[in-house]
Each structure stands twice: as C-alpha cells, then as structure tokens.
Amino acid sequence: MGISNIAGHEGWIDRVCSELGIRPVKPLWGSDPWQLLTDFIKEGFKAFVVMVKADLLGKEWLGRKVDEAFMRDLRKLEKVDIHPSGELGEYHTFVYDGPLFRKRLKTFDFTKELREGCWFLDIGSYGIVEK
C-alpha cells in the first residue's frame, strides 16, 4: 500500500494494525524522500502525475513523467514547501511500468479536470501490453 503520510496517518496504521493483530511493515519509513525519488527513477520505474493540488502546482504538471527534469523542477519549488514525494497529497502519480511489472500499461485519452481544489488527469482508456 502507498497511502500518503497525511497528518496522523502513521499513528492510524499502528493503531489499526494493533487492533487487528497484524504486523505493520513500513520499509520506506524514515527514508530520505529525494533519495527515494532518485532510486525510483534509477531502478526503472515509470510514472506520471495524475493529480496536483491546484494552489501548489498548476495543471501543466498533470501528465508529466517522473524523471530527472521533474525532480529538478520540483526542487526549484521547494520554497513553497512541497514534499518531494508528495507525501502530503501535493501530487499523486500513476506507475505504469517498472521492474516489478510483468507487463506494462499504455494509457490514452487524457482530460484535465478541476475538482475540489485539485487538478485531476482523467485517463480515458488504457491497455495492458507486453514489455
């Protein structure tokens, strides 16, 4: 699961898992977010932006691939207090390929929609294809 670390969410996971009697495993907890983003790209994961908070990032960010240029531009914006991996819901991405993937996804027919202060990239159609 990749739920954003919204305020208090860490406590939520521990509480709920304890109530259910299961062990929470958080391999990324405490990692440096810039390093994680670098590793994500280096390992060959492919993702693009599907949602941004409209007051922090403009709709031009929708559809952008998560690559070195994306990291560079995000760093420039650090002054407006954006967490590099979007942990506070500043942006969300969709991963369509990577080392874990047996096949990859192809996506088409994008439209940008503003809902409740957030820009969303609507993916109209898609297919699973061989790598």
Place this chain on the structure above:
Amino acid sequence: MNFVSKDGRCMSHGLHSQLILAQSKAIGIPMIQREVAWETYEQGFKSVVRELKQNGVEGAVFGDL
C-alpha cells in the same frame, strides 16, 4: 488492498478503479478492491484485513515515508 469511492474512483488519486485493477494485473499481484466512504474507510479496511487473516496473512506492507 485498494479502496474506492461510490463513483468508482480510487479514494486519493481519483483514478478509475478499473485502471488500478489493470495495474495489479500488469504487476502480477492480486488485488482486493472495496467500496468505502471516508467515514467508513477504517471499517472497510478492517473487514478486508480480517478476511485476509483467515487466509493466513500476518502482516501488511505500507508505503509511508
């Protein structure tokens, strides 16, 4: 586990639930999708985990930083 809202979209990302299902198929890891509202999120989460526990699941991996 993936929790979707009544309109068939992923709770946080706003993506269509069918697209998330396609993603899990492409990866090759089965996924359980359940419809919830923010108010029933915890209830829905717990009910899925209880079902999984009966099948021998002992832990859950979270991507929190």
